[in-house]
Amino acid sequence: MSMRNALLLVCLGAIGTGAALADDSPGLGQELTATELAAVDFTIMPDGDGLPAGAGNAVTGRDIYNQNCLACHGENGTGGVNDVLSGGHGSLAGPKPLKTVGSYWPYATTIFDYLRRAMPFQMPGSLSNDDIYAVTAYLLFVNDIIAEDAEIDAESLPQVKMPNRDNFVWGYTPE
Amino acid sequence: MAELDQTPVAGNGLLDRRIFLKAGVAGGAALLTAQAGGVEREAWMKMPGAPMSDNGVPSAHESHVKRLAVSSQPGTTGTGVSRTPLEFLDGLITPSRLHFERHHSGIPDINPDDHRLVIHGMVERPLSFSLEALARYPIKSRIQFLECSGNSGGLIAPEPLQQSCGVLHGLVAASEWGGVPLSVLLDEAGVKPGAKWIIADGADAAMMSRSVPLAKVMDDAIVALYQNGERLRPGNGYPMRLFLPGWEGNACVKWLRTIKVMDQPAMTKDETSKYSDLNEEGIARLFTFPMGVKSIITNPSHGFTMGPAGPYQVSGIAWSGSGKIRRVEVSADGGSSWADAALDEHVLSRCLTRFRSAWRWDGGPAVIMSRATDDAGNVQPTRSAVLEGRANGAFYHYNGIQAWAVSAVGEVTNVYA
Numbered sequence: 001m002s003m004r005n006a007l008l009l010v011c012l013g014a015i016g017t018g019a020a021l022a023d024d025s026p027g028l029g030q031e032l033t034a035t036e037l038a039a040v041d042f043t044i045m046p047d048g049d050g051l052p053a054g055a056g057n058a059v060t061g062r063d064i065y066n067q068n069c070l071a072c073h074g075e076n077g078t079g080g081v082n083d084v085l086s087g088g089h090g091s092l093a094g095p096k097p098l099k100t101v102g103s104y105w106p107y108a109t110t111i112f113d114y115l116r117r118a119m120p121f122q123m124p125g126s127l128s129n130d131d132i133y134a135v136t137a138y139l140l141f142v143n144d145i146i147a148e149d150a151e152i153d154a155e156s157l158p159q160v161k162m163p164n165r166d167n168f169v170w171g172y173t174p175e
Numbered sequence: 176m177a178e179l180d181q182t183p184v185a186g187n188g189l190l191d192r193r194i195f196l197k198a199g200v201a202g203g204a205a206l207l208t209a210q211a212g213g214v215e216r217e218a219w220m221k222m223p224g225a226p227m228s229d230n231g232v233p234s235a236h237e238s239h240v241k242r243l244a245v246s247s248q249p250g251t252t253g254t255g256v257s258r259t260p261l262e263f264l265d266g267l268i269t270p271s272r273l274h275f276e277r278h279h280s281g282i283p284d285i286n287p288d289d290h291r292l293v294i295h296g297m298v299e300r301p302l303s304f305s306l307e308a309l310a311r312y313p314i315k316s317r318i319q320f321l322e323c324s325g326n327s328g329g330l331i332a333p334e335p336l337q338q339s340c341g342v343l344h345g346l347v348a349a350s351e352w353g354g355v356p357l358s359v360l361l362d363e364a365g366v367k368p369g370a371k372w373i374i375a376d377g378a379d380a381a382m383m384s385r386s387v388p389l390a391k392v393m394d395d396a397i398v399a400l401y402q403n404g405e406r407l408r409p410g411n412g413y414p415m416r417l418f419l420p421g422w423e424g425n426a427c428v429k430w431l432r433t434i435k436v437m438d439q440p441a442m443t444k445d446e447t448s449k450y451s452d453l454n455e456e457g458i459a460r461l462f463t464f465p466m467g468v469k470s471i472i473t474n475p476s477h478g479f480t481m482g483p484a485g486p487y488q489v490s491g492i493a494w495s496g497s498g499k500i501r502r503v504e505v506s507a508d509g510g511s512s513w514a515d516a517a518l519d520e521h522v523l524s525r526c527l528t529r530f531r532s533a534w535r536w537d538g539g540p541a542v543i544m545s546r547a548t549d550d551a552g553n554v555q556p557t558r559s560a561v562l563e564g565r566a567n568g569a570f571y572h573y574n575g576i577q578a579w580a581v582s583a584v585g586e587v588t589n590v591y592a
Contacts, residue, residue, distance in 0.1 A: 029302030093457030117382035171463035
């Protein structure tokens with residue numbers, strides 16, 4: 001145990017706020033400041049919890065999409081070498097289901113969450129929050145879910161009801 | 176000299192003269208020299224062998240035993256799979272170098288000194304753990320399988336794909352995973368009332384993220400640091416990964432970076448768009464976590480050629496995400512009749528279990544298959560039972576019975592039976 005950890009444990013114990021540690025736990029976790037936490041927290045919940053400040057619409061989103069995404073996902077998200085992102089509406093119960101962001105995804109917040117984490121594929125993290133809101137708006141627009149000039153931000157995104165939202169069941173039941 | 180048949184052909188050890196014709200004069204001379212001393216030495220026994228080395232590698236004669244069907248999505252190198260060559264393996268532990276991979280944006284080159292695991296969300300004290308700190312916690316060993324829920328997805332094809340056992344079913348492997356029970360770390364952070372899920376993020380370029388029920392996490396999840404006794408390989412999450420015994424591989428987030436404790440799932444891309452199961456009515460099931468009871472005959476399997484008619488060993492692997500394998504039955508007549516296979520000594524919960532049957536092949540066409548039952552009573556379903564009610568193209572969570580046809584000339588192929 002490092003001196004710092006040892007001291008930390010002693011201090012915590014002394015003021016009685018230490019975790020109720022199991023006997024076999026060395027208790028080496030370091031406490032974090034709010035700033036340190038914010039830096040690693042990328043999770044966005046379906047109710048919008050975690051969405052950052054910023055906004056965008058499909059008009060600006062189109063330019064950002066064409067520059068950063070079109071090469072792999074095709075014009076208007078209709079598919080290129082990688083996943084099709086638009087269309088497929090009403091196809092899921094048919095002979096050839098086409099699962100896209102618009103036809104399949106249950107939550108609009110997932111679009112922002114995923115793009116901020118992982119896209120564009122070869123340069124994740126390169127888009128600003130405004131850009132990501134705009135591309136999210138663009139993907140919703142090309143899927144006929146919102147109007148082209150609708151502003152998408154932390155308030156409005158969780159309120160977008162995805163067309164396929166009610167067609168999911170859970171294979172796991174929490175106790 | 177290895178290929179020479181040295182079986183005596185006449186009394187008193189006289190060998191076939193053709194040995195000299197095949198091996199030429201030099202070979203013949205060597206044979207004679209060896210015999211003159213009253214002992215036989217192969218070429219590699221006549222001088223000291225290679226020295227010690229600081230890293231073990233397989234025999235050069237086994238260089239064909241590699242991961243199979245390594246592929247990535249078009250235009251990318253980092254999101255795809257490589258498969259365990261099941262047809263070349265025996266036993267229950269998968270060598271780490273052959274453990275299948277499924278990455279969503281490549282393998283990050285993580286400096287362990289800079290990597291932290293952060294636990295936050297609905298906890299009393301958000302905490303950060305270095306690798307050095309985690310390695311000081313009591314390590315729990317779990318000898319268990321890991322299976323991608325896309326494994327065997329090729330079996331939904333309308334016509335049987337003529338691919339090897341590993342190509343078809345090689346997104347499964349078993350290892351000894353060693354790590355810190357996540358419950359210990361969560362207890363240290365102090366989980367708040369009302370918490371029901373954790374959201375686990377990886378430190379890869381895709382920041383792969385999955386929601387996992389807290390109940391499972393508190394039950395048996397570990398933050399794995401070791402695989403088969405050594406630190407994790409980069410392709411398996413170095414320096415740390417989540418390991419959830421028996422649950423789908425994608426949820427066992429590699430390069431584990433953050434765990435956020437929440438009251439509901441985050442509905443990430445990989446638990447909604449992907450790894451969900453669509454049925455023919457357009458209803459999709461999320462969160463199918465435990466992998467179903469399953470078995471495959473690995474030997475013989477597609478691509479093998481039988482020798483002459485006679486007795487053969489039929490061997491394979493069986494596993495279940497719900498517990499131990501209780502029974503494996505093998506059929507050689509396409510499922511009309513079944514006989515219990517012998518299980519190898521180590522029958523572990525949520526681990527690959529090796530089974531073996533003795534089979535006297537009469538030299539005619541045959542269809543061989545295996546069917547596993549776990550200790551919860553789940554029986555491996557037929558292919559058509561698995562596909563019943565599924566949407567076209569729904570390939571996740573496939574655990575149907577695998578059939579291999581043996582032709583009259585001894586060729587083994589993939590068939591639907």
